[in-house]
Amino acid sequence: MINTAMKTRPTPRALDTRRRIYDRALELFREKGFDQTTMRDIAAKAGVALGAAYYYFSSKEAIVLAFYHDMQEVSHESILEAMEGHKRLRDRIRVVLEKRLELLAPNRKFCDALFRHAPDTSDPLSPFSAQTRPIRERAIEHLRVAVEGGDIKVPADLKQHLPYLLWLYQMAIILFWLYDRSPRQQRTLALIEKSLGLLVGMLRLSALPLMKPLRKTMLELVDALAV
Amino acid sequence: MINTAMKTRPTPRALDTRRRIYDRALELFREKGFDQTTMRDIAAKAGVALGAAYYYFSSKEAIVLAFYHDMQEVSHESILEAMEGHKRLRDRIRVVLEKRLELLAPNRKFCDALFRHAPDTSDPLSPFSAQTRPIRERAIEHLRVAVEGGDIKVPADLKQHLPYLLWLYQMAIILFWLYDRSPRQQRTLALIEKSLGLLVGMLRLSALPLMKPLRKTMLELVDALAV
DNA sequence: ATTATATTTCGAACGTGTTCAACTCGGAGG
DNA sequence: CCTCCGAGTTGAACACGTTCGAAATATAAT
Numbered sequence: 066m067i068n069t070a071m072k073t074r075p076t077p078r079a080l081d082t083r084r085r086i087y088d089r090a091l092e093l094f095r096e097k098g099f100d101q102t103t104m105r106d107i108a109a110k111a112g113v114a115l116g117a118a119y120y121y122f123s124s125k126e127a128i129v130l131a132f133y134h135d136m137q138e139v140s141h142e143s144i145l146e147a148m149e150g151h152k153r154l155r156d157r158i159r160v161v162l163e164k165r166l167e168l169l170a171p172n173r174k175f176c177d178a179l180f181r182h183a184p185d186t187s188d189p190l191s192p193f194s195a196q197t198r199p200i201r202e203r204a205i206e207h208l209r210v211a212v213e214g215g216d217i218k219v220p221a222d223l224k225q226h227l228p229y230l231l232w233l234y235q236m237a238i239i240l241f242w243l244y245d246r247s248p249r250q251q252r253t254l255a256l257i258e259k260s261l262g263l264l265v266g267m268l269r270l271s272a273l274p275l276m277k278p279l280r281k282t283m284l285e286l287v288d289a290l291a292v
Numbered sequence: 293m294i295n296t297a298m299k300t301r302p303t304p305r306a307l308d309t310r311r312r313i314y315d316r317a318l319e320l321f322r323e324k325g326f327d328q329t330t331m332r333d334i335a336a337k338a339g340v341a342l343g344a345a346y347y348y349f350s351s352k353e354a355i356v357l358a359f360y361h362d363m364q365e366v367s368h369e370s371i372l373e374a375m376e377g378h379k380r381l382r383d384r385i386r387v388v389l390e391k392r393l394e395l396l397a398p399n400r401k402f403c404d405a406l407f408r409h410a411p412d413t414s415d416p417l418s419p420f421s422a423q424t425r426p427i428r429e430r431a432i433e434h435l436r437v438a439v440e441g442g443d444i445k446v447p448a449d450l451k452q453h454l455p456y457l458l459w460l461y462q463m464a465i466i467l468f469w470l471y472d473r474s475p476r477q478q479r480t481l482a483l484i485e486k487s488l489g490l491l492v493g494m495l496r497l498s499a500l501p502l503m504k505p506l507r508k509t510m511l512e513l514v515d516a517l518a519v
Numbered sequence: 520a521t522t523a524t525a526t527t528t529c530g531a532a533c534g535t536g537t538t539c540a541a542c543t544c545g546g547a548g549g
Numbered sequence: 550c551c552t553c554c555g556a557g558t559t560g561a562a563c564a565c566g567t568t569c570g571a572a573a574t575a576t577a578a579t
Contacts, residue, residue: 103565113529114529115531119566177411181408184404205526244412244413282489289482330536332534341559350537
């Protein structure tokens with residue numbers, strides 16, 4: 066159970082109340098978007114007092130974070146599944162991205178709330194924070210699998226960091242997609258195609274002896290960022 | 293005059309009021325940060341009613357945007373100046389970045405407000421929006437100058453887009469710097485060194501015939517992003 | 520069964536960004 | 550000097566996220 070003010074083992078009734086709040090909240094977010102939905106709306110539709118919502122979720126954004134968590138939980142299998150049968154790294158990554166977007170699509174209206182405090186890694190609600198680490202690890206794991214089963218030989222030093230880098234790449238794609246106003250988000254699909262081409266091209270090159278020093282600089286850079 | 297509700301030519305008294313609100317606001321932002329400063333604080337310290345602040349600035353963030361504008365105005369000369377005497381591209385870019393951070397430093401506490409709505413390019417307050425374009429162009433111009441006067445031969449096709457790409461790079465550095473909690477923001481300085489190494493290394497390689505297809509893919513990618 | 524404790528629910532109240540209808544007042548036109 | 554228009558100014562009011570102490574209800578202890 067993520068993200069509640071509940072300190073002890075909750076009663077079944079409590080779980081039911083929490084669920085009602087959560088479900089109605091997501092419905093409203095989907096309908097009207099995050100900003101246009103008020104906590105009073107949510108409480109009213111769930112048939113509880115305003116305070117009850119805050120008993121289960123420490124903030125409005127915490128509801129979205131709970132969704133982020135559930136989403137990762139639910140999507141795990143289907144993403145691994147979607148990768149099966151694909152041998153080329155390019156296809157494997159594409160499938161992960163497209164599956165993720167497909168799963169996110171019904172909730173596109175409010176997912177932008179997730180990125181609201183993103184740059185502040187000390188904010189518990191940031192997708193980059195220590196608190197969201199378990200959720201993040203799962204997503205990174207998908208990309209690790211994608212790389213492992215792929216057809217491209219990646220130098221060992223780079224391979225270690227590659228899943229994390231690909232996760233960052235995925236986050237960037239999602240961010241672009243969230244604000245992509247083109248019909249059926251075609252621009253995002255185009256972006257994925259182009260960027261995958263670039264990515265795979267660079268990976269191939271990275272194995273060249275000529276690239277050793279650059280690769281070294283880049284990995285140092287990643288270390289400097291991570292700490 | 294950016295960002296005011298004033299429709300007609302303002303009177304000197306109005307300009308004075310506006311200036312008072314602006315100056316006191318920045319003082320408070322510097323002291324306490326953006327979030328911790330209320331519009332009521334600002335109005336009180338400026339000796340005006342709450343409504344007056346909104347007569348001159350359409351929102352709290354609009355005050356920060358006005359600062360962003362002024363900053364660009366003021367820094368133009370000193371950044372070009374700082375570049376003089378530097379011949380190596382790496383040094384020229386470093387100087388631009390470091391000068392920008394130096395100028396921003398006193399206001400580090402509240403500049404993060406600028407990035408609040410950044411991903412939404414339709415938001416007038418986003419640094420990527422159409423409304424902030426003139427401000428942006430100035431910053432890009434600095435980087436154009438940096439490239440022009442540099443020692444590295446960049447392929448023509450890439451050269452065209454390079455200033456914009458470097459501006460994106462600069463924005464990323466600033467973002468990192470804003471949230472860098474290391475003493476004296478050493479991590480940012482380290483990041484700049486490493487990333488500049490990578491950047492210049494990649495630029496050198498980009499001239500190789502081998503790189504033609506990758507460069508093409510990348511430029512198509514940039515086009516896809518820019519609409 | 521009764522009391523005591525813990526969990527859940529409630530809604531008034533607070534702080535804040537923002538809006539707006541009404542008011543003030545300097546100066547242009549008479 | 551008076552009148553009047555509109556730029557400039559005012560502060561009450563609104564909406565919303567959030568807090569908190571008290572009330573209600575469930576659970577455990579005696």
